[in-house]
Amino acid sequence: MSAIGSFDYVIVGAGSAGCVLANRLSANPSNRVLLLEAGPPDRNPWIHVPLGYGKLFADKRHNWLFTTAPEPELDGRRIGQPRGKVLGGSSSINGLVYMRGQPEDFDQWAQFGATGWGFDDLLPYFRRSEDQQRGADDWHGAGGPQAVSDQSEPHPLCDAFIAAGGQAGYARNDDFNGASQDGFGYYQLTSRKGRRVSTAQGYLKPVRHRRNVTVVTGAHVTRILSQGRRATGVAWEANGAAFSVEASGEVLLCAGTIGSPHLLQVSGIGPGEWLREIGVDVVCDAANVGRHLQDHLQVRTVWHANAPLTLNDEMASWWRMARMGLRYALLRKGSLTVSAGYAGAFLRTPLSPDRADIQALFINFSTNKMGEKLDPFSGFTASICPLRPEARGHVRALDGDSRTAPEILCNYLGTEGDKATALAGMRELLRVMEQPAMAAHYSARVRPDPTQALSDEVLLAYIRANAASIYHPTCSARMGTPALGAVDAALRVHGMDGLRVVDGSVMPAVVSGNTNAAIIAIAEKAADLILSRV
Incomplete structure (x- = not known):
């Protein structure tokens, strides 16, 4: 094994959080920062085209x-969990939706x-991170590293969905x-x-020139x-x-919700009984490493448009694809x-009268399975x-080899409350889709099966058979x-010195919405904690 010396900070994972830390920690030229990424540089052109995320699902x-x-x-199905393995991590392959969550989410974290x-503690970090297209105000920042933009143009189907919400x-x-998060919009x-x-x-790109930053892909x-x-450090493999x-x-440790607990466990930091079962020496018996996993479930409905307004139509025609590419290029x-998510909404079902418990997403294409x-x-x-979601799952190493994927169990619909919320959310979405503004744009519902009466039993069976992760x-x-x-x-990892985890795995409970924005804010705050030696 070749030793390459010493750095003040060794960051494992150049994803949504790791790139933030590399930027903020290296701002002091006396801090020597090493950033390690398992994947390649972000040179694939589909990474940089927003809709290109569809090309990266199985890459x-x-x-x-x-x-x-x-x-x-x-129904015993295995559910895909794509995670970025590239500079930028999942922020390089995700669906790009910028969503923070609800203030109550963060306030309730204190209960844990x-x-x-x-x-109120995190809002300054959200604002610091942002380069909001609309400019700065009490809620948003401008001039930060993270660009946040409006959709490039409206779409008639999205406008109809928003009108149906009204x-x-x-x-x-x-x-x-x-x-407020409630309501319909883009x-x-x-x-x-x-x-x-x-x-x-x-x-990361703006600070790669700093002499105190070393990036290894x-x-x-x-x-x-x-x-x-x-x-005291880390070991890694590259090119054999x-x-x-x-x-x-x-x-x-910024390896993500799956990678971080897995690496801790194969390094001997995790639930002692789990580690002993796979023959890993226990360095620190940390009972909660790998437990309490949460993920959002997505249930999709598909509709047959009565006019050729969809991406399906564009991709079915060579000349329309050429026009689409030309419009993008020019x-x-x-x-x-x-x-x-092109347009969307945040809805309150009768199960949650005080704040939205359902996110809706509308997109101008359809597929049997994402990707x-x-x-x-x-x-x-x-x-x-x-x-x-109420249910919790786990990430658990299957052996002591970091290259063996861990067992991941999200325990979707694992409580009666989770089932009831999914059913209530589907009922509300179907009610919106039946409104005149939206009904004018489709000839039929395709999925769920329009020939079936959607009793609770039928609808729950559809959810079980078709729902998947929203990642x-x-x-x-x-x-x-x-x-x-x-x-x-x-x-700081309980029971250890010199070791912190900075990524989505540290959330006490999943936020009410997409997670990337919150992970960036977590890393922004973490940088201040690290630099102040808290």
């Missing part, structure tokens, strides 16, 4: 391509012992990250001038090195060779600029995502007291 070069264990409440992580009694909302996205702005582009970290209860590095300051407009070919008809998709895994190394969490409020 093993840029995607870990995890799958869950058979999910008991989803995450003191200092309320919404007919169903909901307000129009032009800023889901402002004073999503903002993490792009600028029709190009994706990942954290690799927004945070293709570096698969195999183990956190330690002496007693102190992390083994390397190690010393961290004179801290090891900062104007940075059109379907290639769209995020995974596969589009349907051979004019189709569009409306889906729901229950925002606050928001979190909480597997959550903040909290030693009895509740894996890390403390400063993100």
Whole structure:
């Protein structure tokens, strides 16, 4: 094994959080920062075209391509869990929707012992991160590394969906990250001038010239090195060779909700009974490492448009594809600029009268399964995502090899409350889709089967057979007291020195919406904690 010396900070994972830390920690030229990424540089052109996320779902070069264990409440199906393996991590392959969540989400984190992580504590970090196209105000920032933009242009089907929301009694909302999340509107996205702005582009690229930043791609970290209860560095493999590095300051684990607890466990930091079962020596018996996993479920409905207004139509015609490409190249407009949610809504079912418990997403295409070919008809998709699942799962190493994918169990629909919320959300979405403004744009519902009467039993069976992840895994190394969490409020691993986790795994509970914006804010705050030596 070749030792390459010492750095003040060794960051494992150049994803949504790791790139933020590399930027902020290296701002002081006396801090030597090493950033290790298992994947390649972000040179694939589809990374930078917003709609290109569809090309990356099954791309093993840029995607870990995890799958869950058979999910008991989803008919025993294994559910795909794509995670970014590239500079920028999942911010380079995600659907680009910019969504923070609800203030109550962060305020409730304190109940788990995450003191200092309320919404008022995090709002300055959301604002600091943002380069909001609309400019700065009390809710938003401008001039930050993370571009946030409006959709490049409206779409008649999205306008109809928003109008249908009004007919169903909901307000129009032009800023889901402002004073209120409720209502219908267009999503903002993490792009600028029709190009994706990942954290690799927004945070890392501008500081790659700094002499105190070293970035190594293709570096698969195999183990956190330690002496007693102190992390001292990491070991990794690249091109068949083994390397190690010393961290004179801290090891900062930013490998994601699946990667971080897995690497901790194969390094001997995790539930003792789990580690002994797979023959890993216990360095620190940390009972909550890998437990408490949460993810959002998505249930999609598909509709047959009665006019050729969809991406399905554009992709079925060579001349329309050529026109789409030309509009993108010349104007940075059109379907290639769209995020995974074009328009959407936040809805309150009768189960949650005080705040939205359902997110709806509307997109101008349809497919039987995300990442596969589009349907051979004019189709569009409306889906729901229950925002606050009750059930918890786990990430658990199957052996001591960091290259063996861990067992992932999200436990979707694992409580009666989760089932009831999914059913209520589907009922509300179907009610919206039946409003005159929306009904004027489709000839038939395709999925669920329009020939079936949608009783609760039939609808729940449809959910079990068709629901999938919306790709928001979190909480597997959550903040909290030693009895509740894996890390403390400063993100230090309980029982260890010189080791922090900074990524979505530290959320005590998943936020009410897409997770990337919150992960960036977590990393912004973490940088301040690290620099102040908290």
